[in-house]
Amino acid sequence: MAEIVVVESKQAAGELVATEIRRLIESKADTVLGLATGSTPLPVYAALAASFRANPLDVSRVRGFALDEYVGLPAEHPESYRTVITRDVIGPLGLTPNQIQVPNGDVATLEHAGAKYERAIEAAGGIDLQILGIGRTGHLGFNEPGSSFASCTRVKTLAPKSRADNARFFALPEDVPRHCITQGLGTIRRARHLVLLAFGVEKATAIAAAVEGPVTASQPGSAIQLHAHVTVVLDEEAAAQLAGLDYYRYIWANKPAWQGI
Numbered sequence: 001m002a003e004i005v006v007v008e009s010k011q012a013a014g015e016l017v018a019t020e021i022r023r024l025i026e027s028k029a030d031t032v033l034g035l036a037t038g039s040t041p042l043p044v045y046a047a048l049a050a051s052f053r054a055n056p057l058d059v060s061r062v063r064g065f066a067l068d069e070y071v072g073l074p075a076e077h078p079e080s081y082r083t084v085i086t087r088d089v090i091g092p093l094g095l096t097p098n099q100i101q102v103p104n105g106d107v108a109t110l111e112h113a114g115a116k117y118e119r120a121i122e123a124a125g126g127i128d129l130q131i132l133g134i135g136r137t138g139h140l141g142f143n144e145p146g147s148s149f150a151s152c153t154r155v156k157t158l159a160p161k162s163r164a165d166n167a168r169f170f171a172l173p174e175d176v177p178r179h180c181i182t183q184g185l186g187t188i189r190r191a192r193h194l195v196l197l198a199f200g201v202e203k204a205t206a207i208a209a210a211v212e213g214p215v216t217a218s219q220p221g222s223a224i225q226l227h228a229h230v231t232v233v234l235d236e237e238a239a240a241q242l243a244g245l246d247y248y249r250y251i252w253a254n255k256p257a258w259q260g261i
């Protein structure tokens with residue numbers, strides 16, 4: 001099953017994952033990262049940027065693929081994921097825009113955008129490490145309940161709960177797009193290492209379902225149980241509903257230091 005790591009703060013979570021990403025790039029200069037947006041991964045990007053500032057690393061061959069994008073928002077919109085990735089990842093990590101791809105949510109070319117994105121990921125050699133957050137609906141990427149575990153990058157309809165959660169980024173709740181283009185659960189499962197982060201009490205139910213619940217399309221997060229290498233990094237609040245918490249703490253506390261995550 002997934003390795004569960006409970007940390008004391010978002011900052012500690014960010015440092016743990018950034019250390020692993022740095023180690024990966026040091027061993028594979030053309031590392032391919034899968035990049036979540038939203039609030040959750042921000043401590044990872046901040047810790048990675050700090051690590052590069054303190055100890056510069058050649059990142060010129062790193063590539064990245066965002067998980068998802070809203071449909072119909074112009075790329076230059078302040079809340080398009082292209083803009084968010086440019087602001088939170090490309091700039092702070094010293095990358096160039098052409099190193100990172102984001103699914104194209106332009107309505108005019110949407111029909112073929114998913115297949116094109118899948119081909120680009122494949123041509124890059126696949127994703128080495130996929131950073132994930134989880135929604136209160138249990139979504140990974142924007143794969144809302146009912147998404148096939150075999151799904152590829154495609155257009156989805158955002159659940160009302162997810163639109164409500166993302167309304168904080170927009171002037172008005174009705175400004176949140178209804179559709180998105182997202183890597184599928186099949187796409188996510190092809191990444192070689194999944195790192196799922198979650199913070200706060202509002203994520204506890206979705207995390208318990210993903211880690212310990214039945215494997216079901218009704219809980220997209222449970223797709224992680226089908227993957228051989230998953231790390232779930234949580235704060236105490238997000239971990240609070242895990243039945244096996246004491247056991248997970250024991251396993252982590254006794255893990256050989258050389259193993260990494």
Ligand code: F6R
Nearest residue numbers: 036037038039040133134135141
């Ligand atoms: C973002 C994404 C979503 C978010 C999830 C949690 O690219 O695909 O699955 O990870 O909605 O969002 P936050 O981190 O804002 O709580």
